[in-house]
Amino acid sequence: MTKRPGNLETVRLTLELLRRIPRNRKVTASELHAQVVNEGFKRDLRTVQRQLKLLSEYYDIELDERSMPYGYRWKERAVGLSVPTLNEHESLLLMLAEQHLKNLLPVSVTKAMAGFFEQASRTLDALTGEKKGGAWLSKVRVVSETQPLIAPKVSEEVFTAVSQALYEDRWLDIEYVNSEGKRLSKTIMPLALAQQGVRLYLVCRFEGYIKDLTLVLHRISAAQVSTRGFNRPEDFDLDTYAADGQFGWGEGERIRLTFLINKVLGYVLLESPLSGDQKVRDVGDQYEISATVVDSGLLRRWLQSFGDDVCDIRTERCSDGLPN
Numbered sequence: 293m294t295k296r297p298g299n300l301e302t303v304r305l306t307l308e309l310l311r312r313i314p315r316n317r318k319v320t321a322s323e324l325h326a327q328v329v330n331e332g333f334k335r336d337l338r339t340v341q342r343q344l345k346l347l348s349e350y351y352d353i354e355l356d357e358r359s360m361p362y363g364y365r366w367k368e369r370a371v372g373l374s375v376p377t378l379n380e381h382e383s384l385l386l387m388l389a390e391q392h393l394k395n396l397l398p399v400s401v402t403k404a405m406a407g408f409f410e411q412a413s414r415t416l417d418a419l420t421g422e423k424k425g426g427a428w429l430s431k432v433r434v435v436s437e438t439q440p441l442i443a444p445k446v447s448e449e450v451f452t453a454v455s456q457a458l459y460e461d462r463w464l465d466i467e468y469v470n471s472e473g474k475r476l477s478k479t480i481m482p483l484a485l486a487q488q489g490v491r492l493y494l495v496c497r498f499e500g501y502i503k504d505l506t507l508v509l510h511r512i513s514a515a516q517v518s519t520r521g522f523n524r525p526e527d528f529d530l531d532t533y534a535a536d537g538q539f540g541w542g543e544g545e546r547i548r549l550t551f552l553i554n555k556v557l558g559y560v561l562l563e564s565p566l567s568g569d570q571k572v573r574d575v576g577d578q579y580e581i582s583a584t585v586v587d588s589g590l591l592r593r594w595l596q597s598f599g600d601d602v603c604d605i606r607t608e609r610c611s612d613g614l615p616n
Contacts, residue, residue, distance in 0.1 A: 305333055309343060310351070312407035315414070318356055318363030323403065330404045380419055383412035384428055392434065395487055399455040436489060443490035444510040453515035454494060458482040463499065463518035469511050481522055484530045485509075488539055495533060497525070504528060506538060535586070542588025546610040549591075550582040554601040584610060 308328050313319060325340040344364055348355040356363040378386070390409045394402060416429065457464040468476045483504065484495040492509035502525075536544030553561070558579040562572060566583035573580040585591060587607070595602055 315366045318365045320361045327404045383415040386412040398459040399452045446510045450515045457517045463520045465516040467514040537586035537588035540588035540590030545587045547587045548608040551605040552578045
């Protein structure tokens with residue numbers, strides 16, 4: 293018997309919706325529609341709403357009709373659906389990815405993956421005490437080299453707009469408040485997103501300019517994605533931008549840095565050099581360190597953090613050999 297075209301696609305959509313309905317919170321039909329569309333399903337919102345209504349009649353899915361839009365979630369004791377089932381290793385990888393990459397993924401991808409993250413969490417919760425993977429998350433941490441700070445609050449609406457504009461290469465209209473409290477209204481070309489410690493930075497260009505700038509994301513008070521797209525500038529490279537010290541308050545100027553440091557504190561520089569051409573000379577109870585680095589505010593603050601344990605600091609420009 294010949295199958296009607298589209299039957300398999302309907303089954304796939306049904307499984308995708310069942311897999312993405314969460315257990316511990318409600319999700320709307322619009323959110324689920326955006327997720328499945330992002331996965332390549334060509335279905336309108338009404339189709340998804342009808343499918344969800346039908347599924348709530350046959351499965352242990354709670355339909356909250358008290359508020360608009362309606363919300364869906366698995367009932368408290370429902371078995372739910374895990375197809376395909378995530379194994380221990382896959383669940384562990386997904387949970388670590390969510391923890392450390394959530395600010396660096398497009399919002400559309402994060403939302404599309406929400407059901408998988410929740411399934412991974414449930415899988416590891418069930419394994420705790422039975423297999424090593426269930427306890428792994430309590431055994432690993434990324435720790436800061438500097439004084440820990442609480443992350444500044446970034447507006448969810450702003451982050452969503454920035455993420456969309458960056459992902460789709462669209463101009464972005466923003467309201468920005470700088471460190472001096474001055475409010476700016478600008479149209480920008482978003483080029484890159486970077487995380488440094490607990491802060492997020494947006495690399496961009498103001499419309500009509502060619503200079504790359506770095507904006508602190510939490511200082512953007514409002515953002516609106518434009519319908520206008522742009523071609524990414526060929527002269528911009530994120531690796532080069534970072535290597536030039538732009539995230540460390542530098543302008544890319546390279547210098548030959550030489551200084552003396554107490555041996556106890558300086559030993560870490562023997563294990564983790566400042567640069568590939570670093571030279572070390574033993575000077576009694578000190579090391580003389582010489583390396584080619586990018587001159588930046590971050591570098592100067594790092595040197596100052598050693599106090600009297602670092603002395604005789606000398607710099608020389610690499611471009612013309614003249615001392616600073």
